[in-house]
Amino acid sequence: MTNSRIERIPFSEDAVRVFAESDPLHKNWPVVYLLEGGAQVYVGESLDASSRMRQHLANPRKSSFEAVRVVLDNTYNKSVCLDLEAFLINALNGDGRLNVTNLNAGIVDRDYYDRERYRRSFLDVFEQLRAAGVFDRRIKEIENSDLFKLSPFKALNADQAVAIEGILEALFEDVEKGSAGPIVVQGDPGTGKTIVGVTLAKLLQDIKRADEADVIDGDSLFSDFFTKGYADQIAGYRIGVVVPQQSLRASIKRVFRNTLGLQADMVLSPFEVGASENFYDILIVDESHRLNRRSNQPSARLNQRFREINERLFGSDDVAWTQLDWIRARSQHQILLLDAGQRVKPADLPEDALQHVVAIARHEDRHFPLASQMRVLAGQDYIDYVGRILHGAQPSRVDFPGYDLRFFNDFGQMHDEIRLRDAEHGLARLVAGFAWEWRSRRSKDLFDIEIDGRKLRWNQTDKDWISSETSLEEVGSIHTVQGYDLNYAGVIIGPDLRFDTGAGRLYIDRNSYFDKKGKENNSALGITVTDDDLLEFIAAVYFVLLTRGMRGTYLYVHDLALGDHMRKFFPAAR
Secondary structure, three states: OOOOEEEEEEOOHHHHHHHHHHOHHHOOOOEEEEEEEOOEEEEEEEOOHHHHHHHHHOOHHHOOOOEEEEEEOOOOOHHHHHHHHHHHHHHHHHHOOOEEOOOOOOOEOOOOOOHHHHHHHHHHHHHHHHHOOOOOOOHHHHHOOHHHHOOOOOOEOHHHHHHHHHHHHHHHHHHHHOOOOOEEEEEOOOOOHHHHHHHHHHHHHHHHHOOOOOOOOOOOOOHHHOOHHHHHHOOOOOEEEEOOOHHHHHHHHHHHHOOOOOOHHHEEOHHHHHHOOOOEEEEEEOOHHHOEOOOOOOOHHHHHHHHHHHHHHHOOOOOOOOHHHHHHHOEEEEEEEEOHHHOOOOOEOOHHHHHHHHHHHHHOOOEEEEOOOOOOOOOHHHHHHHHHHHOOOOOOOOOOOOOEEEEEOOHHHHHHHHHHHHHHHOOEEEEEOOOOOOHHHOOOOOOOEEEOOEEEEEOOOOOOHHHOOOHHHEEEOHHHHOOOOEEEEEEEEOOOEEEEOOOOEEEEOHHHOOOHHHHOOEOOOOEOOOHHHHHHHHHHHHHHHOOOEEEEEEEEEOOHHHHHHHOOOOOEOO
16 A cells, blocks of 8 residues: 545645645655536646646636645656546546546556556545545445446547547548548447547547647647647537437436536437437447438337438438438538447348448548457457357357356346345346347336246336346346446346257247347338348347456356257356
């Protein structure tokens, strides 16, 4: 542990002058500090705290701050302070009590000597600040919240940093030349696509509003973009973020509502983009693979809206138009975040459409791959391993040390273990494919899923189910968890996916798959969903579910033959 202490002084010229002379650490040592005033907070780091305070005092934007807290430790160095600064910014943003006023010039996940020891000591700093009333919630609550997980201040890995820098360079080049074309960020589950999108939105808004009085550290990754020339190029630009899934969209709206420089109404559904009177200069599209083509929508009203938007934008209701076409028609520049392997319904954009836009982006040097695994502690090898199994391969058994991976024969035991993991770490949930009818929608007295004597209901809310009070005793569907992280996922593979021992292959039971839109033929486009098509979609659903758990994944398989097959690849629960 380190010997950190926190000093608090008024944010005034006189107080800073006295502070500068009272201790050598106050003007010639790496520190982290917090400016506080009302409901706002700013976090910074400096090698000379007193000089930096004078810079802030000269900035009219900082005039509302009333006090400064300085974190001092005679073992700190520049790298430690950058890391602590990032930790506190994310924790404050995730806590939600105070509005973080920092611009986001790029926070990078840097390694340095003895980092793990210092990071453990950051919890002491956090507790000192919480005791002083700076934080409301405990660190576990904060780290499990959407405000933290989807924060635009998240530290970026090398892949994400390279992608964002490349996107900014490409975007400003297109703006300067008056040209436009798709920019694509592509990666497997857990590679941080959503964080790239959220960070870009904050970064572009901050570039727009930055002025010469703002102190942008030259060590910040994107500091070069915080100059007048770049701000002038996108002055007045309308920026939006499109999220097809209702639940994830609601979570990102909440993050934007609590982040200075962002607004909840920047986050849109594809239908809102298509119907909007506004033209967007930049649209960032998360989960682009979940955009829809023309199909029978979940309600008659949405079918009517699809027709109306096509007619309004293109003059006719040609069934070939997709929601991607709406986005192109209503924006100048598009940044598409996608993974074709996470298409889970026939209505999702077809794979050839996604491949086409990827090919264009690659040809124009506007394609940015993400490969580093950010979610699952088992790493990218686990993601690839699960993908091979669900595509019918039979790889040699692989173990993943440090990752809690278990196969359960007893569903009740798995449910009990999920409850225990939730008590220990939070965010442990049961999830399943659509292999049971949703009877509880008709009556709250009915149960949907019964296995080994346990009776459970599907998620009782479509928005923010993971954080809802009853979620631990419910089962989440693909539409409530795609795009989210869990600490532990208890995955139920239902009777929709089976195994033919004679042929040695996976197959589906169409009658046991209850997502009507997930297997419905598309008469408008003359598309029939074959069993092979449905196998691809169902396998994609389970691929998403099996890649949600950061710390661990537990698995129960309903079909006996499939269970015997899958048991070869996963360690047995004890």
